[in-house]
Amino acid sequence: MATKTLLQGINDALHTEMGRDERVLIFGEDVGLNEGVFRATTDLQKEFGEERVFSTPLTETGIVGAAIGMAVYGLKPVPEIQFSDFIYPAFDQIVSEMAKFRYRSGGEYTCPMVIRTPYGGGIRGGLYHSQSPEAYFTHTPGLKVVIPSTPGDAKGLLASAIRGEDPVIFMEPKKIYRAVKGDVPDGDYTVPIGPARVAREGTDLSIFCYGAMVPVCEMAAEKAQEKDGFNVEIIDLRTLYPIDETAILQSVRKTGRALIVYEAPKTCGYGSEIAAIIAEQAVDSLEAPIKRIGGFDIPFPYTLEKIYVPDAIRVYLGIKDVLDYA
Amino acid sequence: MATKTLLQGINDALHTEMGRDERVLIFGEDVGLNEGVFRATTDLQKEFGEERVFSTPLTETGIVGAAIGMAVYGLKPVPEIQFSDFIYPAFDQIVSEMAKFRYRSGGEYTCPMVIRTPYGGGIRGGLYHSQSPEAYFTHTPGLKVVIPSTPGDAKGLLASAIRGEDPVIFMEPKKIYRAVKGDVPDGDYTVPIGPARVAREGTDLSIFCYGAMVPVCEMAAEKAQEKDGFNVEIIDLRTLYPIDETAILQSVRKTGRALIVYEAPKTCGYGSEIAAIIAEQAVDSLEAPIKRIGGFDIPFPYTLEKIYVPDAIRVYLGIKDVLDYA
Amino acid sequence: MDRGLTLDKHKGNTSMSDNLLQVIQDNAKTAKLPPGLSEADIKRMYEGMVMVRAYDERQKKLQRSGRIGFCVTSTGEEAVQIGTAAALEPADWIYPYYRQYGMLMYRGASLDVLANHLFGNTTDLAKGRQMPAHYTHKETNFVSFSSVIGTHLTHAVGTAMAAQYKGDDVVVATYIGDGGTSSNDFHAALTFAGVRKAPVVFFIVNNQYAISLPVEKQCAAESLHTKGAGYGIPAIRVDGNDIIAVYQAAQEAYARARRGEGPTLVELLTYRAGPHSSSDDPSRYRSQEEMDEWNAKDPLERCKRFMQQLGIWTEAYETQLWESIREKMVEFTNAAEKIDEPSWETMFDDVYAELPDALRRQRDELIATESEFPRDNEGEFPL
Amino acid sequence: MDRGLTLDKHKGNTSMSDNLLQVIQDNAKTAKLPPGLSEADIKRMYEGMVMVRAYDERQKKLQRSGRIGFCVTSTGEEAVQIGTAAALEPADWIYPYYRQYGMLMYRGASLDVLANHLFGNTTDLAKGRQMPAHYTHKETNFVSFSSVIGTHLTHAVGTAMAAQYKGDDVVVATYIGDGGTSSNDFHAALTFAGVRKAPVVFFIVNNQYAISLPVEKQCAAESLHTKGAGYGIPAIRVDGNDIIAVYQAAQEAYARARRGEGPTLVELLTYRAGPHSSSDDPSRYRSQEEMDEWNAKDPLERCKRFMQQLGIWTEAYETQLWESIREKMVEFTNAAEKIDEPSWETMFDDVYAELPDALRRQRDELIATESEFPRDNEGEFPL
């Protein structure tokens, strides 16, 4: 067990899984010699060679399309999309092909692969290096969608994704690539895809969040505890699809109040689904209206990024808002 | 005023707007000589010539990209994407460019254009000729998203979209292209983008729906009136973004019960947003849990299409379900 | 068949010349057996083409009488399918689009594989999820096509890269229409295949139209095979209605791939003699004259002439061949029609390797609340 | 400048030959004035290049000292920008990517347009919404670039088609890196431009790398200009560090477009002398040796030598030029730094022509509840 950053947790999973299984291949723009623009693929080409770890031409269509063809043949490709803002040229491949290959072929052909891609704010990247497109994928049957928020989960969930038989969109919160540190078990280690994680136990209010918003919500919850004596529960969803409805409903039934926090534009974001699930299945246990804190319904700005992305101040105000409702 | 099909309403709008404004150009696969695979562009090339109405190479990327470049230069392109299932090759252009051009250029460059595309089930098209991708677009700030359900609205909303200054995704319910008939005013006629339409007044339950689901809900509501004496209100949302929150909240505050019906996969569908809005802003007026009837979270099937797409039977059972809740 | 033949004069052809590989001389009195092909080989190819033609006849009949909802035919393009299939090995993979199902029959798939798919019944390998013409058949490495034009091309490259990585002696053949050369994936696939030297052969089936759009409005290039050079991929243009030429070009391209020399781009000039699909009306956009002109170059007729030149064709052979094949077509499709449609439950299978809880709930609720309300299909496909 | 010149020997060059258009003879003692260019023209171009070089010096300094968050330079690629800009008319349009801002200066944008953008301040034309290097400037028809490689190429074609439709005498110049030639839109743009004969010129800025990937791993073609033939687009390969050659090729291509003869593909061979951006470390993937080799072909040095050959260059001229330009750079950037950042409200403008109600509510709630909590930016850009 070592203390690592989230980025190192990911790198660890890639090392470990490549060592375990020769079918795992890694490729994408600048992931070889340059080891990725965030260095997520550090030492991989050195260790596993150019046949298994290589930089590709600048075509996300080609990266994902070729990965699908490899998966169909029996390999386990783990392509990287340099920024999730640049996943759109591969959107057709993801939605039309990767997600539906097993289904449309009646199970004759399968597509086990993992697309890794950093998402969200945190690096002053403006409109096109900061987006959070998870809701596009959670609305696409056939895909699993995973977003870790701790180094241990990053390793364990990525390992599970690679070992699984389904296509996975594995989104990495670049804002906390290096900012978050935690225990990461050495060697063989998996965290199952599916169950949410109780990041903080509480009784007064449930916050549902994931990725880079988890530490933000944790800070806000601490503040609310300290300043107002509010006892806030935080559910780190981790796997966005399939959704852990049980964990969501259990928590909200306990606390009676729900705050949902995400970076993506609020309208039709992933948080809308959480709100809908609660409104359908646990509305009777609500003591206050559900509240969503999402990004604004605008493209991601540059200079004002600091105001755009939900931070502990906004979440704290949200906690107060929901708990002040009588 | 003439009685027309929804498809004729669209063709009428295209004729009228092309006649009004020389900046309007129409292009897409097979829209010229062949007049579109659904014949939506009937007589347009004949009347306005090959310069203004033409068939393009098989590249949705090119169709939408070129349209953007025209719009930026000051034209009003109205490209057609043959099926919304094939809009994904243009997804990057839509999300990265069309939606964000005005914003990122600080308003120096604008992108007034309308993408017309048929969506949804109804023609036994299987996985790839039946999808309902509206939620991808309503989650994308910068776009307006419009779906008519009557011939008159088809004409009036399309005319407004073409005359507007924003990029619009105009989705056409192909299931009712010819099945629905109604009054269509001749000549100059617009319906404003934004306000929802009360398709049926009622007091017991609000159904929120759009496109091809509107007549389905109407049938179910008739049935519920007849068999059970339930008085169901139907709100045809028409403009999916920007959302007419006022109409939604007003209706649900009146009836106290909400049923949301859409064809797309349920999870993270557009209906999730409607549920979330109600859960945030009108939860106190609910007398029953919200219910969503969406497509299942699976790709669209072929032989079993009849079971996949919500129909009057399913909606009727849903109405009963919500109204039976005590 | 002997794989020794090399088309030296065409090897590595990356020029823009108008050269067109042709072997069959329509006006000759006699012909010699082409190197590497026996009389039996040529007969087998001819019979493969007749099979496709007869299948299409049957499909059209079923569709017109409303027994199936939709069909795609490949009339006029039989040589493309059978010529390139004949040069493949059983271990090789095929990424087709909707107009290459003839390869499936030629590679030994039982006719019920095709017939069941037409009806989308419970034994359909695609489990009734795809429209007709979207065959899948793992046994012959015939990969399921989506409907989305072009997307399979990068898969073909990925599969070829995977085979290369694993050291398998596998070549991938993939097909794209003239229209499909404009797709994003055409560009991505050739880019990737070029730099990775993937063992893949791209066949452009230039049948002159993409639905209603003639090829010259699709692309301003003199010839589509000129696209190869821009990716460093050798390219050749072949008479696609000349099955011997098609066979030879395919064989040479596969051999290059097997030798580790990378991809080849082969443009096959042919003609879509029928409508785009059962929903299309070609008279809206092309003349009878043009159709007649191409019909004169029918690939079955030309192969027949070649067999006559070789002295291996008789009227009796022809009649018997057609009769036996037509009979089979009726038999298999009639049988397929009688098979039940898939059960509602199956609709939820294969979305994931295992059914997630939420999806199980959707399924169970459907069955619990609605099984007493059966439904009928409606709707008509427009293209 | 005179537009009469035609490069006859290169006209309609669609071959794969290694021919490279070069004009400047580095080793010559003297030179003649190229047809159509005056001494003043050449000086203006040289001064344009010095301006870009000096701007890049200044950007780097500001970035290293933390005064701006990020920067992109174009050192080594000045001739590409200025040579192609010099041959354009004011009414023509430019669809650049992030490495052509030199054209903006050359076409007369005030330096504060650039400086304000670097700081994303309240007078930035992009209103502080884009990272540095994403300039927009309608006054000079310099169109806002997103960040997404390639997407602007189809816009360029659409704009050219629109100009053609309206009968405007407008040519569109657009730029793409060697890496960007693999993008979907490169393919779509050339396809469309070819069949529609759009008045657009595609400049491939082949600077040998896409971040860390060398061009030969990007594409297996002998040369990127060979891509033209596959779209029916005449193509030419030019020494991109030879400003006279760049100018002449651009001028000829624009003239073709203006004559209604359609698009041209121009590959400009150059070298990205600096890192990809302020976040990149090229020593990870390329050798000092290679860099030195290319530095010897620096476009400013070569233009200087040409001016010496023409006898229109002196030390005094050079010194004075640099001094005055450097001074301006400091002045404008210092001024820009002092300007306020955009107000929170502005974040909600320009999403739509008019602010929708729901968005107005989001804005008003933000201001009402949070204006008392100002925030600082954090985070560092990785590439």
Ligand SMILES: Cc1ncc(C[n+]2csc(CCOP(=O)(O)OP(=O)(O)O)c2C)c(N)n1
């Ligand atoms: C991405 C995409 N866009 C549009 C369509 C609709 N469509 C189906 S077939 C076709 C034309 C294909 O022409 P071509 O590639 O020449 O093949 P052919 O049918 O002639 O064999 C079109 C436009 C589609 N299936 N996929």
Ligand SMILES: Cc1ncc(C[n+]2csc(CCOP(=O)(O)OP(=O)(O)O)c2C)c(N)n1
């Ligand atoms: C679609 C997309 N994918 C990836 C990136 C990340 N990226 C930014 S620049 C770049 C390389 C561009 O190389 P090239 O086109 O040669 O231009 P150069 O920077 O060399 O001028 C990459 C991969 C991007 N911006 N857009």
Ligand SMILES: [Mg+2]
């Ligand atoms: Mg075709």
Ligand SMILES: [Mg+2]
């Ligand atoms: Mg480059």
